[in-house]
Amino acid sequence: MSENSVTLSIDELPTAKGTRFGPSDWRVVTQDDVDLYARVSGDDNPIHLDAEVAAATPYGTRIAHGMLTLGLVVPLMAEVFEVTGVGMGINYGFNRVRFPAPVPVGSRIRVTGEVSDVTDVGGGWQITVPVTFEVEGNAKPAAVAELVLRYYR
Template sequence: MRIFANVSELKAATGEHLGYTEWREVTQEQVNLFADATDDHQWIHVDIERAKEGPFGGPIAHGFLSLSLLPSFMTELFRVDGLKMGINYGLNKVRFPSPVPVGAKIRAGAELLDVKGTPAGTHSSLRVTIEVQGTTKPACVAETLSLYVTD
């Protein structure tokens, strides 16, 4: 994990790749719980037998499940000290270039694109890429925005 003492240190790292998380398995239980939480029970996610005959050869995770893991991935990658709070501010762009099969292992890497001061605090923009172990095409590429408040 990379630790920044303050937002000034974070800003100095603009343009740098912040590293990768550990690999983690995506389970059918996670997919089912996400389906329950979002009321998205499409068969390609939750019907194991039917999904085996489908276009992906088995069940796949929801794209938004991958996206929902970003906060967890970010806490594994880096921390900014000296903050009153950090807030998910939004997303500029999200793409799901390839599926995440249930049982696959995924990890995230992040590149710090921009850090700038605003009247509300410090905004950062990161390009986060979620990879599937053993494949070359990413599962998710997202530009995530955060707001850091120091006082």
């Protein structure tokens, strides 16, 4: 965990509203990442895979899938946010997701977030965590999403 990280016990979650974390370390999004995601997801849009097609788009290069970017919340957030004393933690979903800017292959991203809400879910806690994915050198974020997580004893 880095200096920008937060570790909370499950007993601290009820008072975690407003807790900020991040940014995580930068992570390079490689063409290998994009190719693997395309194979697994079946999303073979040429903007992600074909250098010649991608060069002719407004982006001028291949870009990562938005859902790949979103999926990287797991390793990036693990660097900067941890809940201890948990028997089970689950990704309950997303309330809202937007992709304001592309992630060019070879660029670096990182994530920041804040606990915006905490709800008792009987035997555990549900937290709402807006997260922002930055692309190094870009003023617009690559993704903004409201992540919903549940932690049970």
